[in-house]
Amino acid sequence: MTDADAEAGPDADAALPEDVDAVRAALVEWYEADHRSFPWRETTDPYRILVCEVMSQQTQLERVEAAYRAFLEAWPTVEDLAAADRADVVGFWTDHRLGYNNRATYLHTAAGQVVEDYDGAFPETPDELQELHGVGPYTANAVASFAFNGGNAVVDTNVKRVLHRAFDVEDSDSAFEEAAQRLMPDGESRTWNNAIMELGGVACGKVPRCDEAGCPWRGSCRAYETGDFTAPDVPTQPSFEGSRRQMRGRVVRTLREYDDLALDALGPRVRVDYAPGGTFGRAWLRDLLSDLADDGLVELDERDGDTVARLRR
DNA sequence: CTCCAGAACA
DNA sequence: TGTTCTGGAG
Numbered sequence: 001m002t003d004a005d006a007e008a009g010p011d012a013d014a015a016l017p018e019d020v021d022a023v024r025a026a027l028v029e030w031y032e033a034d035h036r037s038f039p040w041r042e043t044t045d046p047y048r049i050l051v052c053e054v055m056s057q058q059t060q061l062e063r064v065e066a067a068y069r070a071f072l073e074a075w076p077t078v079e080d081l082a083a084a085d086r087a088d089v090v091g092f093w094t095d096h097r098l099g100y101n102n103r104a105t106y107l108h109t110a111a112g113q114v115v116e117d118y119d120g121a122f123p124e125t126p127d128e129l130q131e132l133h134g135v136g137p138y139t140a141n142a143v144a145s146f147a148f149n150g151g152n153a154v155v156d157t158n159v160k161r162v163l164h165r166a167f168d169v170e171d172s173d174s175a176f177e178e179a180a181q182r183l184m185p186d187g188e189s190r191t192w193n194n195a196i197m198e199l200g201g202v203a204c205g206k207v208p209r210c211d212e213a214g215c216p217w218r219g220s221c222r223a224y225e226t227g228d229f230t231a232p233d234v235p236t237q238p239s240f241e242g243s244r245r246q247m248r249g250r251v252v253r254t255l256r257e258y259d260d261l262a263l264d265a266l267g268p269r270v271r272v273d274y275a276p277g278g279t280f281g282r283a284w285l286r287d288l289l290s291d292l293a294d295d296g297l298v299e300l301d302e303r304d305g306d307t308v309a310r311l312r313r
Numbered sequence: 314c315t316c317c318a319g320a321a322c323a
Numbered sequence: 324t325g326t327t328c329t330g331g332a333g
Contacts, residue, residue, distance in 0.1 A: 052318085054319095055318095056319090057318070057320075058318085058319065058320095058328085059317065060332080063317090097329080098329075099328080099329025099330050100319095100329050101328085102320090102321080102327095102328060103320085133320095135320085136319060137319085137320090138318070139319075139320080157317085157319090159318095205316095206316070235325095237315090237316090240329075245330090248329080249329055315332100317330105317332100321326100322327085
C-alpha cells in the first residue's frame, strides 16, 4: 500500500477499474482520433485560456465561440484588458449575451491583478491562479493544465457525471476530486482534462450517447453494464422570466445606451409596470441598483436630490 | 419547462 | 451550507 492510499482511505479507489492504464489509454486515443474543434484548443496563451474559461461558466460552448473571437480582437492581451474601461467590458458582455455580467468585472479585475501583482506574467500554479478574482478551483486547474500542462484534474459537472456513471464514484466533491486525480496520468493534464470533459460533453451528456459517440469506456462502464445512467444532482435554477437576474440584465443593457439615467427614466425601461410609488417603484429599483453597485457594475450618485445611475467606468 | 467548461458572498 | 448571478436554445 502506498502512502497515498493510506492517506486517502482503504476504499478511496475501490470504484476505479483494475486496469487504470488501459482505461486511460482508451480515452486519450478516443480523444485524439476525433474531437470538436474550438479556438481555445489551438492556444496555450494563459490569457486566452482564462477568457474562454470565464465565458464558459454556465454558458454553452457554441455561444462562447463567437464572443471569444470578438473579445480577443478588442483586447488581445492581458495588458489591453487591464487598461480597458470596465463599462466597455461589461457592455461587451451584454452585447454578446454572455450572461452573468459579474463575470465581466471579474475578468477585468483579474487582468489588473496579473499586470499589477505578477508583472503581466500569469502565475502557473492552481493556488496562485485562485488568487485571481473570479478564479475558483475549476478555472485554476483549467488554466494550469491547458496553458501550462500542469495543475490537477479538473472537476466540473461533466467530469462528475462521467465518474459517477462509469465508476460509481459517490456524489461528493471530495470523492470526485480524489477519483479524478487518481485517474489522470501524470504529466498529461492538458490532454487528459480536455479528453474527459469532451467525453462528458459528447458521449456522456445528460442523455448518454455511448454507441453513437463510440465511447471508449463501454467495456468497463458500470452504467453501460447496468443501464442505470443516473447522474449526480445538479441544483435546479429558479425560472428566469420575471426574476431578479432578468431585471439586472435589463438595467445593464439600458444603461449601456445612456451616459446616465435617473430612477424614473430607468424604471419603465426595466419593467413596463414600474410606478414610482408602487410595488415596483423607486424603493425596488434603488435596492436592485444597490446590489449592482456592490457588484461593481453600476455607479450611483445624487443630482438635484435625485438618484442617477450609470455603468461604472 | 430544462439545460449549460462555477464562483462569490453571507 | 445555502443563495445569487444571465440568457439563448431545445
